[in-house]
Amino acid sequence: MARLALSDADAQVRRWFADEAREIGCELTVDQMGNMFAKRRGRSRSPAPMTAMGSHLDTQPRGGRYDGILGVVAAMEVLRTLHERGYHTQYDIGAVNWTNEEGARFPKSMLSSGVWAGDIPIEKAWELADISDPSITVKSELERQGLLGQVACSHDGYPLGAHFELHIEQGPILQERKKRIGIVQGAQAYRWFSFTIAGQDAHTGTTPLDMRHDPLLAAAKMIASSNVIAKQFGGLASTGVLRLPTNSSTNTIASSATFMLDIRHPSDEALADMQGEILSSFEKIAGEDGGVRLSWRLDTDSPAVKFHPDCIGAVERAADKLVGPGGWLPIVSGAGHDSVYTSRRCPSTMIFVPCKDGVSHHPEEYCTPEDCALGAQALLDAVLDYDQMRRR
Amino acid sequence: MARLALSDADAQVRRWFADEAREIGCELTVDQMGNMFAKRRGRSRSPAPMTAMGSHLDTQPRGGRYDGILGVVAAMEVLRTLHERGYHTQYDIGAVNWTNEEGARFPKSMLSSGVWAGDIPIEKAWELADISDPSITVKSELERQGLLGQVACSHDGYPLGAHFELHIEQGPILQERKKRIGIVQGAQAYRWFSFTIAGQDAHTGTTPLDMRHDPLLAAAKMIASSNVIAKQFGGLASTGVLRLPTNSSTNTIASSATFMLDIRHPSDEALADMQGEILSSFEKIAGEDGGVRLSWRLDTDSPAVKFHPDCIGAVERAADKLVGPGGWLPIVSGAGHDSVYTSRRCPSTMIFVPCKDGVSHHPEEYCTPEDCALGAQALLDAVLDYDQMRRR
Incomplete structure (x- = not known):
């Protein structure tokens, strides 16, 4: 139709x-x-x-x-x-x-x-x-x-x-x-966020893991973490959009990554708690593996x-x-x-x-x-x- | 210059x-x-x-x-x-x-x-x-x-x-x-792979986590896992390219995802072992959370x-x-x-x-x-x- x-x-x-x-x-x-x-x-x-x-x-x-x-x-x-x-x-x-x-x-x-x-x-x-x-x-x-x-x-x-x-x-x-x-x-209540991770482009062959600032690795860990936390809360966490700079290549660590996060829960209070846990997990991940800079914005808030x-x-x-x-x-x-x-x-x-x-x-x-x-x-x-x- | x-x-x-x-x-x-x-x-x-x-x-x-x-x-x-x-x-x-x-x-x-x-x-x-x-x-x-x-x-x-x-x-x-x-x-030896994950597009608000086939979640877990395994082997694993279908949206689970993996190690034998461990970890991840279909191709093999x-x-x-x-x-x-x-x-x-x-x-x-x-x-x-x- x-x-x-x-x-x-x-x-x-x-x-x-x-x-x-x-x-x-x-x-x-x-x-x-x-x-x-x-x-x-x-x-x-x-x-x-x-x-x-x-x-x-x-x-x-x-x-x-x-x-x-x-x-x-x-x-x-x-x-x-x-x-x-x-x-x-x-x-x-x-x-x-x-x-x-x-x-x-x-x-x-x-x-x-x-x-x-x-x-x-x-x-x-x-x-x-x-x-x-x-x-x-x-x-x-x-x-x-x-x-x-x-x-x-x-x-x-x-x-x-x-x-x-x-x-x-x-x-x-x-x-x-x-x-x-x-x-x-x-x-259910839902909120949409956009996350931007700034890292540092680097050669995949010459840059040791502990000297990288890899935004895609950080994004990957965040997406996986939001899923684990949503399961603990009996809520939903979903990422359907993830973007890298257009010049991304197989042997270059990307300079930045952005992704959207959609979280949902039948209870407003549980959603707020879930958001808190997800954000603190993201902050922690941003500090790992050499570190990246994380910024985020709340795009939609539906109680x-x-x-x-x-x-x-x-x-x-x-x-x-x-x-x-x-x-x-x-x-x-x-x-x-x-x-x-x-x-x-x-x-x-x-x-x-x-x-x-x-x-x-x-x-x-x-x-x-x-x-x-x-x-x-x-x-x-x-x-x-x-x-x-x-x-x- | x-x-x-x-x-x-x-x-x-x-x-x-x-x-x-x-x-x-x-x-x-x-x-x-x-x-x-x-x-x-x-x-x-x-x-x-x-x-x-x-x-x-x-x-x-x-x-x-x-x-x-x-x-x-x-x-x-x-x-x-x-x-x-x-x-x-x-x-x-x-x-x-x-x-x-x-x-x-x-x-x-x-x-x-x-x-x-x-x-x-x-x-x-x-x-x-x-x-x-x-x-x-x-x-x-x-x-x-x-x-x-x-x-x-x-x-x-x-x-x-x-x-x-x-x-x-x-x-x-x-x-x-x-x-x-x-x-x-x-x-160092290096190999480049492309991975394609086929899932099922679905509404992020109406589809419970355990009924999803989420290719981006699977890709995220795979990227994070390849990093952990590379650390164990003292090698490198990097993903600089990840692509979703162009119609991706915040409230839709993507139908598929592709990403490249670049793995490196000074020893050919260690690289082969590392590859084996990474691939079996990817197979395991593909079976989690409702499951996705994983396929891959070796694009470059440099001893x-x-x-x-x-x-x-x-x-x-x-x-x-x-x-x-x-x-x-x-x-x-x-x-x-x-x-x-x-x-x-x-x-x-x-x-x-x-x-x-x-x-x-x-x-x-x-x-x-x-x-x-x-x-x-x-x-x-x-x-x-x-x-x-x-x-x-």
């Missing part, structure tokens, strides 16, 4: 969403970020905000057919099922399609749920340019596609009573543990998120009924999702279903039809349970 | 060499690779080949003023001193300027001493193209500069009785140990070279006299030199003098005038000692 946010392909699927919403008797609202809300009125006619089921229909440029899409399609299927069976919830219930969750075209992930939550100023969001054409902005595309709504994009402009999001796991844990449903407790116990409880009861207590797993989201932002403003949680080998953001992304259906059923059962809970 | 082999600047310094040789009564021969031999006849009029003092006058494109040059200039100074003092050796004695030692313009190091030793076929050497202009070859430049001599470039065409080479150390050992002369015992005890002895006696037994150091050459090739066909050794901070192939390359003079004096004393030895 290649459906970049606010592209013509995105406008096309949004027309489907709008048509579908009207066909099943929902009221459609588009806000100033193009977020789409389809609301089915509850029988109490309460003015309380709706229980929402949301995710996103945009994808990576060479993405899969499930990431985001499953959550919106399942939400519409829940609404259609209620409509066809003539079932009326107590409170309003509805579906949300969040704009530019992927950040693939306009380079900020979860852009419009971020604006809605008040974390990203709307002017900044509107100004964001298409990564391949700086003359195109979020606002110009919203206008061109007729998606620049009147309603303020905010938790005041269009408040939500709760937010449930069905999503593929995008990791291998459910498949590995043979569980069909993951009940998401929150999102842990805890989802709401009422929403989690509703999903647990649904999952117990569908797969039994042994069939589901409490899980922490490793990736960012719109629910991370909604959780700042309304009770939220997510339902994960397995995806093959954990592959995502890739054409081979796959979730079986049975698991898609089970996820949609869990979503339906959970929102009805939550609707009952709200009534009490 | 920027004097690429067979360039106009090289032709200019070669005219100086030729003029100088004639001025001090030497007989000049240029062979089919442009190697220049300046011979001063010995008083015995023996047909035995001359005791040679050789090195090279070509440099890296942004090189220093000592690497190679010191050895040729000192050789000419030795010949001039003998000439001016009217001292006559028993056997013929002379200086050699070897063509394209650096391999910087025509990409093969020690090209013409390699042809002379019979290790590089002359046709292959002649065909080598200028790295920045494929229409120019070694042979076309030899012809253009009038340096394509009649004498066969070989140890038969112009045999040498011995080869002594004064050179800067190109490493930091003499400076660090406060020694003014290094007596070179030989050149250890042992210089001749008679030449080494002559330099030792000279050094004892000049700086005392505590003032010099037996040393193993880490870099390649023309003497490595000559040693296959005649008794050879080298004399090292300190260079500032071990810096070489760089404009900041520096050897004090005092150390240059001391090296030249050691060269003179050693060749006279060797001449005496030949007489006995």
Whole structure:
């Protein structure tokens, strides 16, 4: 699937969403970020905000057919099922399609749920340019596609009573543990660092080991050390980027090296402790083997998120009924999702279903039809349970 | 200094060499690779080949003023001193300027001493193209500069009785140990490998550590391990090149990694043992943390070279006299030199003098005038000692 946010392909699927919403008797609202809300009125006619089921229909440029899409399609299927069976919830219930969750075209992930939550100023969001054409902005595309709504994009402009999001796991844990449903407790904290190591270029044949200042050796030891420390803390430490000067050669010690470090943990406190241990290990390594100069920068700091116990409880009861207590797993989201932002403003949680080998953001992304259906059923059962809970 | 082999600047310094040789009564021969031999006849009029003092006058494109040059200039100074003092050796004695030692313009190091030793076929050497202009070859430049001599470039065409080479150390050992002369015992064995690690790209936030196949983590552990093993063996292990796929990103485990490994040891047997230990450590690491697929290739295999005890002895006696037994150091050459090739066909050794901070192939390359003079004096004393030895 290649459906970049606010592209013509995105406008096309949004027309489907709008048509579908009207066909099943929902009221459609588009806000100033193009977020789409389809609301089915509850029988109490309460003015309380709706229980929402949301995710996103945009994808990576060479993405899969499930990431985001499953959550919106399942939400519409829940609404259609209620409509066809003539079932009326107590409170309003509805579906949300969040704009530019992927950040693939306009380079900020979860852009419009971020604006809605008040974390990203709307002017900044509107100004964001298409990564391949700086003359195109979020606002110009919203206008061109007729998606620049009147309603303020905010938790005041269009408040939500709760937010449930069905999503593929995008990791291998459910498949590995043979569980069909993951009940998401929150999102782990993560921090991104860049490290620069300055050493001294030197001939590999004429420079004894103890007279070297070898930045790549130091980086290698640091990467290995961060992995050992992450294991001790039950967290994650990952390096996906490492760069040497372009003139590097087999028989020359490099003059410098840079690498990125991504550390994650479900607990903010544990992450801070883990960071402390990693940094002191890096300082120690920088002093070994003749020594190198280490400098670092914190590039991203995203605190842990805890989802709401009422929403989690509703999903647990649904999952117990569908797969039994042994069939589901409490899980922490490793990736960012719109629910991370909604959780700042309304009770939220997510339902994960397995995806093959954990592959995502890739054409081979796959979730079986049975698991898609089970996820949609869990979503339906959970929102009805939550609707009952709200009534009490 | 920027004097690429067979360039106009090289032709200019070669005219100086030729003029100088004639001025001090030497007989000049240029062979089919442009190697220049300046011979001063010995008083015995023996047909035995001359005791040679050789090195090279070509440099890296942004090189220093000592690497190679010191050895040729000192050789000419030795010949001039003998000439001016009217001292006559028993056997013929002379200086050699070897063509394209650096391999910087025509990409093969020690090209013409390699042809002379019979290790590089002359046709292959002649065909080598200028790295920045494929229409120019070694042979076309030899012809253009009038340096394509009649004498066969070989140890038969112009045999040498011995080869002594004064050179800067190109490493930091003499400076660090406060020694003014290094007596070179030989050149260490070295092997170059390329390693390719295939893993699996994965999201850093959603993929548990034990479900990863992380090629960069494996490479980091391998680089660190090769360093530990090299220390145990008293050898060298170095990685100066490491590459990840161009689409690497902070929150994605890379799909693959490649790196080069350069291992060195003065002993062939120890190098082979070291290689075995490193490879089995790499295999073990490849099986850890979920596993990666490791493949490797041996790119270069250069056996250890042992210089001749008679030449080494002559330099030792000279050094004892000049700086005392505590003032010099037996040393193993880490870099390649023309003497490595000559040693296959005649008794050879080298004399090292300190260079500032071990810096070489760089404009900041520096050897004090005092150390240059001391090296030249050691060269003179050693060749006279060797001449005496030949007489006995």
